[in-house]
Amino acid sequence: xxxxxxxxxxxxxxxxxxxxxxxxxxxxxxxxxxxxxxxxxxxxxxxxxxxxxxxxxxxxxxxxxxxxxxxxxxxxxxxxxxxxxxxxxxxxxxxxxxxxxxxxxxxxxxxxxxxxxxxxxxxxxxxxxxxxxxxxxxxxxxxxxxxxxxxxxxxxxxxxxxxxxxxxxxxxxxxxxxxxxxxxxxxxxxxxxxxxxxxxxxxxxxxxxxxxxxxxxxxxxxxxxxxxxxxxxxxxxxxxxxxxxxxxxxxxxxxxxxxxxxxxxxxxxxxxxxxxxxxxxxxxxxxxxxxxxxx
Amino acid sequence: xxxxxxxxxxxxxxxxxxxxxxxxxxxxxxxxxxxxxxxxxxxxxxxxxxxxxxxxxxxxxxxxxxxxxxxxxxxxxxxxxxxxxxxxxxxxxxxxxxxxxxxxxxxxxxxxxxxxxxxxxxxxxxxxxxxxxxxxxxxxxxxxxxxxxxxxxxxxxxxxxxxxxxxxxxxxxxxxxxxxxxxxxxxxxxxxxxxxxxxxxxxxxxxxxxxxxxxxxxxxxxxxxxxxxxxxxxxxxxxxxxxxxxxxxxxxxxxxxxxxxxxxxxxxxxxxxxxxxxxxxxxxxxxxxxxxxxxxxxxxxxxxxxxxxxxxxxxxxxxxxxxxxx
Numbered sequence: 275x276x277x278x279x280x281x282x283x284x285x286x287x288x289x290x291x292x293x294x295x296x297x298x299x300x301x302x303x304x305x306x307x308x309x310x311x312x313x314x315x316x317x318x319x320x321x322x323x324x325x326x327x328x329x330x331x332x333x334x335x336x337x338x339x340x341x342x343x344x345x346x347x348x349x350x351x352x353x354x355x356x357x358x359x360x361x362x363x364x365x366x367x368x369x370x371x372x373x374x375x376x377x378x379x380x381x382x383x384x385x386x387x388x389x390x391x392x393x394x395x396x397x398x399x400x401x402x403x404x405x406x407x408x409x410x411x412x413x414x415x416x417x418x419x420x421x422x423x424x425x426x427x428x429x430x431x432x433x434x435x436x437x438x439x440x441x442x443x444x445x446x447x448x449x450x451x452x453x454x455x456x457x458x459x460x461x462x463x464x465x466x467x468x469x470x471x472x473x474x475x476x477x478x479x480x481x482x483x484x485x486x487x488x489x490x491x492x493x494x495x496x497x498x499x500x501x502x503x504x505x506x507x508x509x510x511x512x513x514x515x516x517x518x519x520x521x522x523x524x525x526x527x528x529x530x531x532x533x534x535x536x537x538x539x540x541x542x543x544x545x546x547x548x549x550x551x552x553x554x555x556x557x558x559x560x561x562x563x564x565x566x567x568x569x
Numbered sequence: 570x571x572x573x574x575x576x577x578x579x580x581x582x583x584x585x586x587x588x589x590x591x592x593x594x595x596x597x598x599x600x601x602x603x604x605x606x607x608x609x610x611x612x613x614x615x616x617x618x619x620x621x622x623x624x625x626x627x628x629x630x631x632x633x634x635x636x637x638x639x640x641x642x643x644x645x646x647x648x649x650x651x652x653x654x655x656x657x658x659x660x661x662x663x664x665x666x667x668x669x670x671x672x673x674x675x676x677x678x679x680x681x682x683x684x685x686x687x688x689x690x691x692x693x694x695x696x697x698x699x700x701x702x703x704x705x706x707x708x709x710x711x712x713x714x715x716x717x718x719x720x721x722x723x724x725x726x727x728x729x730x731x732x733x734x735x736x737x738x739x740x741x742x743x744x745x746x747x748x749x750x751x752x753x754x755x756x757x758x759x760x761x762x763x764x765x766x767x768x769x770x771x772x773x774x775x776x777x778x779x780x781x782x783x784x785x786x787x788x789x790x791x792x793x794x795x796x797x798x799x800x801x802x803x804x805x806x807x808x809x810x811x812x813x814x815x816x817x818x819x820x821x822x823x824x825x826x827x828x829x830x831x832x833x834x835x836x837x838x839x840x841x842x843x844x845x846x847x848x849x850x851x852x853x854x855x856x857x858x859x860x861x862x863x864x865x866x867x868x869x870x871x872x873x874x875x876x877x878x879x880x881x882x883x884x885x886x887x888x889x890x891x892x893x894x895x
Contacts, residue, residue, distance in 0.1 A: 393808065393811075393855060393857050393858070394853075394854070394855045396808045396810070397806050397807065397808040397811075397855035397856070398806070398855070399808075400806070400808050400809045401806040406806065408804040409587050409589070409801060409804055410589070410801055410804035410805050410806060410854055411804065411806050413589050413854045414806050414854035414855055417854050
């Protein structure tokens with residue numbers, strides 16, 4: 275490089291300046307495109323428009339092409355509409371911003387960022403383009419090359435703007451994650467809150483308490499059985515545990531029975547243990563009397 | 570001011586032969602030496618030097634007694650250039666300037682010999698040029714343009730480098746023949762010399778009232794070095810946008826309402842060339858827009874004619890030029 279003639283070295287330096295300009299344009303475009311991608315994705319996840327489906331199969335038209343390859347599964351793979359829209363918006367942002375940033379001559383952008391060599395660098399650029407190699411032109415090239423060592427392409431980047439954009443990007447990405455977990459949806463698309471053919475698991479109907487009569491149906495007369503058994507019920511103290519004591523209590527209370535009914539410990543949670551067995555026995559007797567009268 | 574031939578002997582420059590920094594430093598030494606005799610007038614001196622490095626001719630205008638002649642003499646003294654002075658009067662003939670053929674007797678008999686006039690010098694000071702008749706003015710201006718003199722059918726080249734530094738008085742217009750605009754356009758610059766301030770005038774009095782002799786001046790730049798610098802000045806690179814802005818500035822003088830007659834393309838060339846000279850004198854390798862702004866008034870003030878309404882309002886050419894530059 276140092277053996278190259280001054281004009282060639284100047285031309286190489288200008289090419290390097292232009293490359294730095296392209297790098298800066300890419301940095302800005304990538305960061306802004308990422309922000310737009312996440313923002314659009316987040317917006318479409320929070321606000322659902324009824325006319326827009328939840329997922330699409332963008333490669334479905336290519337199923338014929340993909341059928342002969344090992345990638346035919348791609349044709350049927352659904353992709354979230356919000357993701358697809360975000361990606362498209364991000365790509366558009368990247369292309370537009372990059373084009374706008376490189377529209378102004380890159381050497382002039384470098385000059386604006388390094389005003390100490392503004393005029394000399396621009397003069398050197400024009401002189402190189404004219405192909406001049408006069409004594410003064412060569413002296414200019416050497417002078418500019420020396421002064422370029424004291425310049426920096428970092429001046430092309432607006433650090434504050436970049437930090438703000440990255441900060442917003444991180445915030446939007448965190449919000450996107452939170453929205454995905456919480457499944458927040460404003461459902462502005464229709465009366466059913468955005469139900470569609472491709473319903474996600476998050477949109478199943480409510481399965482809480484229902485109307486008991488609707489479940490049980492109409493009351494029916496139940497015919498009495500052929501076998502009548504007398505059951506002997508006994509009271510049982512609260513808080514007892516152990517099969518032995520409860521079985522004994524069961525045998526000693528209730529109606530007399532000609533048949534031995536093998537007692538079994540009823541399984542129930544201690545928190546639901548009946549505290550007043552005598553009261554329950556009395557209610558049971560009353561219920562049986564009412565039923566006998568009705569029959 | 571269109572010259573196809575390079576100044577001096579037409580030799581080419583080689584990077585190995587030329588020490589640009591040394592030559593640029595010579596300009597500062599010239600300023601120092603001239604400053605031993607001329608107090609202040611730094612801007613005038615710089616414009617004069619720019620004119621010389623641009624291989625052009627200058628018209629100096631000021632009231633009497635402001636050191637125009639002294640400055641020109643001092644500038645020629647710091648170089649080894651030959652100096653001559655022409656005091657223009659109404660009875661001055663063209664042959665008094667260019668030279669004439671005289672009869673000389675020799676052993677072979679009588680023969681016509683061309684006796685060179687005072688114009689055959691490197692630096693010609695034409696004092697009070699507006700006092701000479703138009704015919705004499707034309708002879709001088711033709712020599713300025715062509716760098717040669719034709720007498721008795723023979724053409725005699727003028728020495729190189731060749732500069733005409735003409736002076737004129739803005740007052741005392743009685744008995745004068747103002748230069749027509751077509752001829753003032755041949756001067757690269759019109760330099761105005763202003764009155765010194767108090768400190769400068771005090772130093773002038775101290776300098777010139779304590780001794781009969783003017784302070785000595787050392788020669789610091791040679792004829793060849795001046796010619797080399799002239800070639801380097803023309804090679805000074807200028808950015809495309811600065812050059813375009815300079816041309817647009819001159820074109821604006823043709824569209825400006827306060828200007829009746831604008832400047833010609835000769836002014837565009839002069840503006841760019843003197844901008845290069847100023848950049849060289851300041852030690853730079855490129856022309857800055859500040860150079861163009863600084864040289865715009867001396868380049869344009871004698872090339873534009875203000876509208877009578879502007880003159881009635883008291884506008885001066887310099888004020889109009891400044892408004893165009895801003």
